[in-house]
Amino acid sequence: MNSQEILAGDRGALARALTLIESARADHQAQARALLRELPPRQTQRVGVTGPPGAGKSTLIESLGLLALEQGRRVGVLAIDPSSQRTGGSILGDKTRMEELSRDSRAFVRPSPAAGALGGVARRTREAILLLEGAGYDLILVETVGVGQSEVAVSHLVDTVLLVALPGAGDDLQGMKRGLMETADVVWVNKADGDRLPAARQAANQLSLALRLLGSRTPGWQVPVLAGSALEPPQTLWDALQRHFTPEVVALRAQQGLYWLERGLEDRLLAHFLSDTARAQEWNHLRNRVQNGEISPEDALAELFKR
Ligand SMILES: Nc1nc2c(ncn2[C@@H]2O[C@H](COP(=O)(O)OP(=O)(O)OP(=O)(O)O)[C@@H](O)[C@H]2O)c(=O)[nH]1
Numbered sequence: 179m180n181s182q183e184i185l186a187g188d189r190g191a192l193a194r195a196l197t198l199i200e201s202a203r204a205d206h207q208a209q210a211r212a213l214l215r216e217l218p219p220r221q222t223q224r225v226g227v228t229g230p231p232g233a234g235k236s237t238l239i240e241s242l243g244l245l246a247l248e249q250g251r252r253v254g255v256l257a258i259d260p261s262s263q264r265t266g267g268s269i270l271g272d273k274t275r276m277e278e279l280s281r282d283s284r285a286f287v288r289p290s291p292a293a294g295a296l297g298g299v300a301r302r303t304r305e306a307i308l309l310l311e312g313a314g315y316d317l318i319l320v321e322t323v324g325v326g327q328s329e330v331a332v333s334h335l336v337d338t339v340l341l342v343a344l345p346g347a348g349d350d351l352q353g354m355k356r357g358l359m360e361t362a363d364v365v366w367v368n369k370a371d372g373d374r375l376p377a378a379r380q381a382a383n384q385l386s387l388a389l390r391l392l393g394s395r396t397p398g399w400q401v402p403v404l405a406g407s408a409l410e411p412p413q414t415l416w417d418a419l420q421r422h423f424t425p426e427v428v429a430l431r432a433q434q435g436l437y438w439l440e441r442g443l444e445d446r447l448l449a450h451f452l453s454d455t456a457r458a459q460e461w462n463h464l465r466n467r468v469q470n471g472e473i474s475p476e477d478a479l480a481e482l483f484k485r
């Protein structure tokens with residue numbers, strides 16, 4: 179496959195290029211990078227969609243995506259799924275949840291690639307975003323389950339983080355990870371329909387109060403907390419996402435590049451350092467001793483670098 183086919187809208191070529199990006203082989207990755215260099219830069223909007231399992235992220239992405247198509251946008255959907263034990267495989271595995279969007283020629287939905295270490299997942303997602311953008315998709319939606327570090331990773335990959343929360347008892351909200359709340363730019367309390375409507379409104383109020391105390395990661399931005407149903411066109415959510423998407427926010431992409439450069443160096447240095455078997459053994463030994471409280475982290479580091 180080549181860049182001409184991708185620019186011409188060949189979906190098969192695009193799928194094959196994504197497979198290249200997902201490959202663990204160094205030559206495949208080099209080919210993918212060469213391909214990415216041939217694609218023109220475009221003005222795009224990137225939104226991360228995070229939240230607890232079953233909150234309705236995929237359903238909301240479908241509704242939001244369909245709304246975006248009506249606005250004349252072209253929509254690309256990706257997933258970050260670093261956990262390997264999720265039942266049923268990938269986050270987007272159940273295609274039925276994005277059936278309409280998947281079928282539309284102006285959208286491209288990529289089910290989650292195989293799980294892996296977060297560094298690798300982030301690299302693949304970053305390149306997949308660039309590839310979809312090069313292919314002409316101007317709204318990229320990235321789904322990730324908010325359990326663990328992936329919500330932090332996604333916040334460094336997108337312009338806007340949308341947190342999908344669930345209505346429920348107050349203690350649900352207390353239980354929601356602080357990290358999830360801290361990375362959110364827009365909060366959507368989902369399943370605000372039928373019997374759940376009062377609970378959803380109450381949850382939205384509580385979250386709104388909590389977020390006022392936490393502040394937001396974008397200076398001058400008050401995180402809006404909306405309640406609604408993913409089963410209907412989420413127009414208020416669409417408007418909030420557009421309000422957050424300012425030139426100042428887009429300018430932060432340069433910082434994100436630096437962030438991934440530094441994470442990449444850390445990963446490579448660590449891999450290089452531990453490629454020596456004796457050193458790797460000593461490292462594991464020291465880790466155990468630190469964990470058992472037998473030695474301080476500082477003393478362990480001093481010992482490791484003594485030689
Ligand atoms: N009533 C109602 N049901 C919803 C709504 N949004 C999603 N659902 C249902 O909730 C279930 C989970 O929805 P998903 O969209 O798969 O949730 P998810 O957050 O993507 O789930 P994971 O990817 O597995 O973490 C499905 O059965 C949906 O039909 C909503 O707004 N109202």
Ligand SMILES: [Mg+2]
Pocket residue numbers: 235236237269270321
């Ligand atoms: Mg999902």
